[in-house]
Amino acid sequence: MKHKGRFGTFGGFYVPEVLIPALEEIEAAFDRYSTDPRFISELDDLYRNYAGRPTPLYHARRFSQQVGFQVYIKREDLLHGGAHKVNNTLGQGLLAQYMGKTKLIAETGAGQHGLATAMIGALFGMETKIFMGVTDVRRQNVNVHKMRLCGAEVVSVSGGTGTLKDAINDALRYWTAHVQDTFYLFGTAGGPHPYPTIVKHFQKPIGVEARAQCLSQFGRLPDVVTACVGGGSNAIGIFSGFVNDPQVRIVGVEGGGKGLATGQHCATLTVGTVGVLHGAQTYILQDENGQIHETECISAGLDYPGVGPEHAWLKDTGRVEYLCVEDEAVLDAFEWFTRTEGILPALESSHALAWVMRQKGKLSPDTVVLVNLSGRGDKDIGIVEEHRPLKEMPA
Amino acid sequence: MTDYRQIFASLKRSALIPFFVLGDPDSATSLELIKTAIDAGADILELGIPFSDPIADGPTIQKADLRALAKKITPAQALDLIAQATRYKPIPVGLLVYYNLVVQYGREKFFRDFKSAGGCSVLVADLSIDDADEIAPAAKAAGLDTVFMATPNTSDDRLQRIADMTTGFLYTVSTLGVTGARDTVSDLIEPLIRRIKAITKVPVCVGFGISNARQARQVADAGADGVIIGSAIVKIIEQNLDNRPKMRSEVRQFIAEIRKALE
Numbered sequence: 001m002k003h004k005g006r007f008g009t010f011g012g013f014y015v016p017e018v019l020i021p022a023l024e025e026i027e028a029a030f031d032r033y034s035t036d037p038r039f040i041s042e043l044d045d046l047y048r049n050y051a052g053r054p055t056p057l058y059h060a061r062r063f064s065q066q067v068g069f070q071v072y073i074k075r076e077d078l079l080h081g082g083a084h085k086v087n088n089t090l091g092q093g094l095l096a097q098y099m100g101k102t103k104l105i106a107e108t109g110a111g112q113h114g115l116a117t118a119m120i121g122a123l124f125g126m127e128t129k130i131f132m133g134v135t136d137v138r139r140q141n142v143n144v145h146k147m148r149l150c151g152a153e154v155v156s157v158s159g160g161t162g163t164l165k166d167a168i169n170d171a172l173r174y175w176t177a178h179v180q181d182t183f184y185l186f187g188t189a190g191g192p193h194p195y196p197t198i199v200k201h202f203q204k205p206i207g208v209e210a211r212a213q214c215l216s217q218f219g220r221l222p223d224v225v226t227a228c229v230g231g232g233s234n235a236i237g238i239f240s241g242f243v244n245d246p247q248v249r250i251v252g253v254e255g256g257g258k259g260l261a262t263g264q265h266c267a268t269l270t271v272g273t274v275g276v277l278h279g280a281q282t283y284i285l286q287d288e289n290g291q292i293h294e295t296e297c298i299s300a301g302l303d304y305p306g307v308g309p310e311h312a313w314l315k316d317t318g319r320v321e322y323l324c325v326e327d328e329a330v331l332d333a334f335e336w337f338t339r340t341e342g343i344l345p346a347l348e349s350s351h352a353l354a355w356v357m358r359q360k361g362k363l364s365p366d367t368v369v370l371v372n373l374s375g376r377g378d379k380d381i382g383i384v385e386e387h388r389p390l391k392e393m394p395a
Numbered sequence: 396m397t398d399y400r401q402i403f404a405s406l407k408r409s410a411l412i413p414f415f416v417l418g419d420p421d422s423a424t425s426l427e428l429i430k431t432a433i434d435a436g437a438d439i440l441e442l443g444i445p446f447s448d449p450i451a452d453g454p455t456i457q458k459a460d461l462r463a464l465a466k467k468i469t470p471a472q473a474l475d476l477i478a479q480a481t482r483y484k485p486i487p488v489g490l491l492v493y494y495n496l497v498v499q500y501g502r503e504k505f506f507r508d509f510k511s512a513g514g515c516s517v518l519v520a521d522l523s524i525d526d527a528d529e530i531a532p533a534a535k536a537a538g539l540d541t542v543f544m545a546t547p548n549t550s551d552d553r554l555q556r557i558a559d560m561t562t563g564f565l566y567t568v569s570t571l572g573v574t575g576a577r578d579t580v581s582d583l584i585e586p587l588i589r590r591i592k593a594i595t596k597v598p599v600c601v602g603f604g605i606s607n608a609r610q611a612r613q614v615a616d617a618g619a620d621g622v623i624i625g626s627a628i629v630k631i632i633e634q635n636l637d638n639r640p641k642m643r644s645e646v647r648q649f650i651a652e653i654r655k656a657l658e
Contacts, residue, residue, distance in 0.1 A: 015521055017543065
C-alpha cells in the first residue's frame with residue numbers, strides 16, 4: 001500500500017493477506033483516476049444527469065415552527081434511488097469500469113446501498129451480486145425486489161444475526177475467492193483502507209454543496225450540522241463540508257435502539273470501545289474478550305457494530321459530538337416530520353431529526369440547524385406501520 | 396524460539412499439521428480430539444481461537460467458531476486448553492487468531508500466556524506484514540515465532556518481504572479464497588512453492604482446501620514442508636455432534652490415513 005489509511009490511530013487495513021493485492025490495486029486506481037479530468041467530468045455528468053445533483057437545500061418552515069428554531073434540510077432523499085448511496089456507487093462503479101473489472105459485489109443493510117449498486121450494475125452492464133442479511137432481506141423486501149429488477153443477484157446471508165455485519169463478512173469471503181475480476185463496492189465509510197477515503201471522496205459533494213447553499217440562501221454558515229451515523233457515509237459527506245469551520249457545531253446521531261441499558265442498540269461511538277473489525281481499527285460494540293456484539297436498531301441502515309474510522313477520530317479529537325436516540329423518538333420524528341412537511345424521511349435520517357426535535361426549547365429562534373436527509377422513507381412504511389398502525393394515530 | 400527448520404528437517408517428509416478450533420464443540424471434547432490427533436500422528440498442531448466474525452474462514456470453520464462460542468469459551472480458556480494439550484505430550488503448537496482478540500487481551504500478555512501454555516508460533520489472520528510491528532516485538536519478546544501468509548496472488552517483492560518477516564514457517568494458501576474443503580488441489584500451489592523456495596529457506600506449509608490423503612500427498616510432492624488440514628477435520632466434528640465416540644474414531648482414522656500418505 002502507498003498510504004497508511006490512518007485517521008489518527010484509527011483505520012488501517014487489517015485484512016487477510018490474499019486481499020492486500022486487491023486493495024493495493026484499488027488504491028492505485030483511485031489515486032490515478034480521482035484527479036483525472038476525464039474521470040471527473042464523466043462522474044460530474046452522471047451526478048447531474050443520472051443521480052440528480054445538486055440536491056436542494058430546503059428550509060423546513062413548519063417543522064421549524066414546531067421546534068422553535070430554523071431547520072434546513074439537505075435533500076439527499078431526492079436523489080435517484082432515494083438515498084445518498086448513489087453518490088458513492090456511481091464513483092466506485094466508474095472506478096471499477098476504468099480498472100477493467102467486469103463484476104460488482106456489495107453488502108447492504110437497509111438495501112439502499114444494494115439498490116444503488118444494482119442500479120449502477122445495470123447502468124454499466126456489470127454482473128452484480130448483493131450480499132444481504134436474511135433479517136434485512138425480510139424487513140426490506142421492497143428494495144430486494146428492486147435490486148432483482150435491476151438484474152442483480154441478492155445473496156441472502158444467514159450467518160450471525162443476518163444483518164449488515166454478516167453481509168460484510170460474506171462479501172469479504174466471496175471477494176477473497178474472486179479478487180481478480182470482481183470489484184467490491186463498499187457502501188460505508190468504514191472497512192479497510194482505501195475504502196474510508198474513497199467513500200468520503202464520493203460523498204463529499206453533499207458537504208460542498210450544502211456549505212455553498214447556506215452561504216447563498218441565508219448568507220452565513222449554519223450553527224449546527226447533524227446527520228445519522230451507522231457506518232457513517234452520509235455523515236462524513238456532509239460533515240466534511242464544515243469540519244474546518246470551528247464555529248459550526250457538528251452532531252452525529254446513532255441508533256439507540258431499545259435503549260442503552262437494554263444492550264439492544266447500535267450506538268457504537270456513544271458506548272463502544274476501540275478494537276479491530278472488518279479491516280479497520282475503530283470503535284466497535286464488543287464484549288470484554290473482543291467478540292463482536294449483535295446489534296439492534298429499528299433502521300436496518302444503522303444496524304452495525306462498527307463505524308467508519310474517521311468518525312472514531314473526529315470523536316476522539318472532540319470535533320464532532322456523537323450521541324444516540326432511541327427507536328421510539330425516531331418514530332415520533334418520522335411521524336412529525338412527515339405531517340409537518342409532507343416528506344417521508346428514512347428511519348435512518350429520522351434519527352437526526354429526532355435529535356433536532358429534542359433541542360426544542362434549548363436553541364434560540366434564529367439558530368440554524370442543517371440536517372442531512374440522507375434518504376427517503378418509502379422503504380420503511382411497513383416497519384412504521386408495524387410499530388405505529390395508522391388507525392391508532394390521532395385524527 | 397522454536398527451531399521449526401530443525402523440526403521439519405528431522406522429519407524427512409512433509410509434516411502433518413491438523414487444525415482445530417479450540418473449544419469445538421465444547422472444551423472437554425475439544426481436548427480429547429486434540430489428544431487423539433497427537434496420538435494418530437500429528438507432527439505439529441495448528442489451533443484457532445474462536446472469533447465471532449472470522450472473515451478468513453469458510454462456512455465449516457465459521458460454524459465451529461460459533462459452536463465453541465455458544466459454550467462461552469474465552470481466549471483465556473482456549474489458551475488453557477493448549478496448556479493441557481502440550482502437557483499431555485510435548486508438540487509444537489502454532490496459533491491462528493483474529494487480531495481483535497489479541498488487542499482486547501493485551502498484546503504482551505497474550506503472547507506471554509500463549510508461550511507459557513507451550514505455544515511456538517502465532518499467525519494473526521487479519522494482520523499483514525504491513526502492520527507486523529504491532530505484534531512482532533511482543534511476540535519475539537515472549538519467545539514466539541511469527542507466521543505470515545503467502546498467497547498465489549502475492550507479488551514477488553512482497554513475497555520476499557513476507558519471507559523476511561517470517562520466523563517460524565510460511566503459511567501458504569493453496570488457492571484464492573477462504574478456508575474450506577475442496578475437491579481438487581489448486582494447480583497454483585506448485586509454482587508458488589517454487590517461487591518461495593527460490594527466495595527463502597523458511598519452511599513452507601500449505602493450507603486451505605486440502606481435504607484427503609491424496610491431496611495431502613500431492614501437496615507434499617509439490618515440495619511443501621508441512622500440510623495443514625483444517626476444514627476436513629472440522630467437518631468430521633460437525634457431522635458427528637450426536638456421537639462423540641464416533642467423532643473421535645473418525646478423526647483418529649482420518650489423521651492416521653493422511654499420516655500414512657505422507658510417509
